[in-house]
Amino acid sequence: MTDSSNTEIRDQFWLRPLAELSRQEWEMLCDGCARCCLKKLQDVDSLKVQFTRVACRYLNQNQCTCKAYKTRQFKVPDCLVLDMENLPSALHWIPETCAYKLRFLDRPLPDWHPLLTGNRTAMIEKGISITGRILSEDNVHENGLEEHVIRWVKA
Ligand code: SF4
Numbered sequence: 001m002t003d004s005s006n007t008e009i010r011d012q013f014w015l016r017p018l019a020e021l022s023r024q025e026w027e028m029l030c031d032g033c034a035r036c037c038l039k040k041l042q043d044v045d046s047l048k049v050q051f052t053r054v055a056c057r058y059l060n061q062n063q064c065t066c067k068a069y070k071t072r073q074f075k076v077p078d079c080l081v082l083d084m085e086n087l088p089s090a091l092h093w094i095p096e097t098c099a100y101k102l103r104f105l106d107r108p109l110p111d112w113h114p115l116l117t118g119n120r121t122a123m124i125e126k127g128i129s130i131t132g133r134i135l136s137e138d139n140v141h142e143n144g145l146e147e148h149v150i151r152w153v154k155a
Pocket of ligand 1: 030031035036082095097099100
């Protein structure tokens with residue numbers, strides 16, 4: 001489990017098991033793609049999750065950051081603050097490219113990950129960032145999500 005009092009950053013920490021990461025290392029693992037901030041639909045029978053191109057209203061679409069980071073759980077009660085305890089039960093909807101999912105499954109980070117390249121350029125060129133490809137939920141009727149299902153993000 002992540003130790004919130006431990007802020008150590010070790011060389012190539014992303015090669016270590018998730019459970020051994022310090023709080024700061026855990027935070028740094030996020031690639032900042034914001035794919036997890038997209039609205040999802042789940043089939044009631046198959047439970048399969050589909051992503052839409054509709055993003056949370058609090059997402060800064062250019063920077064892929066949350067505009068309400070400190071109060072997000074109050075403003076969006078189902079916004080998940082990912083940790084080692086809730087990660088396993090969220091795997092069915094977490095994007096397949098997500099660093100937390102990959103490392104939980106003992107897979108390596110992709111070669112475009114900012115921790116490996118030192119910047120976000122390769123990630124953006126690869127189409128991983130959602131910037132420029134999405135709509136805010138403020139501009140979409142809540143019953144109209146099905147019209148915006150996408151295939152470029154999968155769980
Ligand atoms: S999908 Fe994963 S890597 Fe991408 S922003 Fe969300 S938590 Fe970070």
